[in-house]
Amino acid sequence: MSDFSEDLLRPRTEDDPEEMRVGSGSGMHFPWLQRLVESVATGGRKQKEFAQTTSACLSFIQEALLKHQWQRAAEYMHSYFQILEDSDSNKRQAAPEIIWKLGSEILYYHPKSSVETFSAFADRMKNIGVMNYLKISLQHALYLVHHGLLDDASRNLSQAETWRYGDKSASQEVLINLVQAYKGLLRYYTWSEKKVELSRLDQDDYAYSAASQSMLDHSWKTSTDFHSLIQVPGVWDPFVKSYVEMLEFYGDREGAREVLTNYAYDEKFPSNPNAHVYLYGFLKRGKAPREQLISVLKILYQIVPSHILMLEFHRLLRKSEREEHRKLGLEVLFGVLDFAGCTKNRTAWQYLAKCLRQTLTGNHLAWVLEQWTPRKSWWPGFHFSSFRARGDWTEDRALAHEKAFVAGTLLGRGCRYFRYISKQDHQALRKKMKRIKKLVKKYSIVNSGL
DSSP states (O other): OOHHHHHHOOOOOGOSSSSSBBOTTTSBOHHHHHHHHHHHHTTSOHHHHHHHHHHHHHHHHHHHHHOOOOHHHHHHHHHGGHHHHHOHHHHHHHHHHHHHHHHHHHHHHHHHOOOOHHHHHHHHHSSSGGGGGGHHHHHHHHHHHHTHHHHHHHHHHHHTTTTOOOOHHHHHHHHHHHHHHHHHHHHHHHHHHHHOOOOOOSSSHHHHHHHHHHHHHHHHHHHHHHHHHTTTTSSSHHHHHHHHHHHHHOOHHHHHHHHHHHHHHHTTTTOOOHHHHHHHHHHTTOOOOOOHHHHHHHHHHHHHOTTTTTTHHHHHHHOOSSSHHHHHHHHHHHTTTGGGGGOOOOHHHHEEEEHHHHHHHOHHHHHHHHHHHTTTTTHHHHHHHHHHHHHHHHHHHHHHHHHHHHHHHHTTTTTTHHHHHHHHOGGGGGHHHHHHHHHHHHHHHHHHTT
């Protein structure tokens, strides 16, 4: 056990020249805990004391991690390794995963850690508590990818791909699929690089044919990994995106459409806004009819009404000849501007100003009131305060003008926002403000004539 501890962690002896003492993160030392650790190693204490020791060590490790005291956490790990000898079978079985999570966190941030140290620890932990083998292999591979060691990560995943323990359980099957899929992602990265190289080659050149064949091989192996994974209910965004890109590149648009449609609409998959974003992007690239695009974005609107694509959704609805679509277009804009992150979106305010004019010109005051009534109690303070007006005028005068028209239309010329903006004397903008005043006078829903 001591060799394993030394391989994992190497405490700095220059900071603590005496025999290692066990203490708290605040620098307080507890001799009783050190004695317990020593007695556990020689078998000279009761199991109750053993449990007290490991429990105390775990608390100190957690405290050190929270305070980013990586060296102190490493020292406590020397004692905590004893949990692997606990007579309680439940604690002994849970110990490897706990040690892996704590140890990998320490080694990820420890100033004296290295890729070699982390890999040695991961390889040891894979064989202690075999049920964690696949999880550790995945995390180890991602660590290697983070450090740019893609070939090492791929080899690591290849070894995990062939691992089996007992009867193949459902959880093992999902993890094996994940291992294969991440291996596929690494192949996809190589495929993407080759695609870039291919675009630079002469199509009549021998190198072009060789590169094309290599890409086909990568495509076949990678698509197999992806295809098996995305049949399992879950959120597989990076794998679906990569798979669809490869299918499109090789001309299988029907296959790509099927993958994206299933991913977005199959009820066994969890609700996922990205699934509809990907499907919309695919249909848009294929110049699908407007009705198809609207149907996809309509679902996205129900899931994430503040999504950046909602402004594009509004444009599609505005171009439609169906009255229900134009009404929905107004609703979408109000929905976008309900969110704090969109309060300074000039395009959204510009669209709302234009949509209000068109809606009121078309004698659809009821549409506006339907959206405004539930908001008139909080939008004035949220969007149209004097504070907002001063900030908008200072930061973006074009935005301030669009908001001034909307504020005047919804609240009348007496509202604070409109009054503040209309009083600003700027020679170059006088004509624009004069026009806004006329429009507000004409369209304001506060006027009794509307």
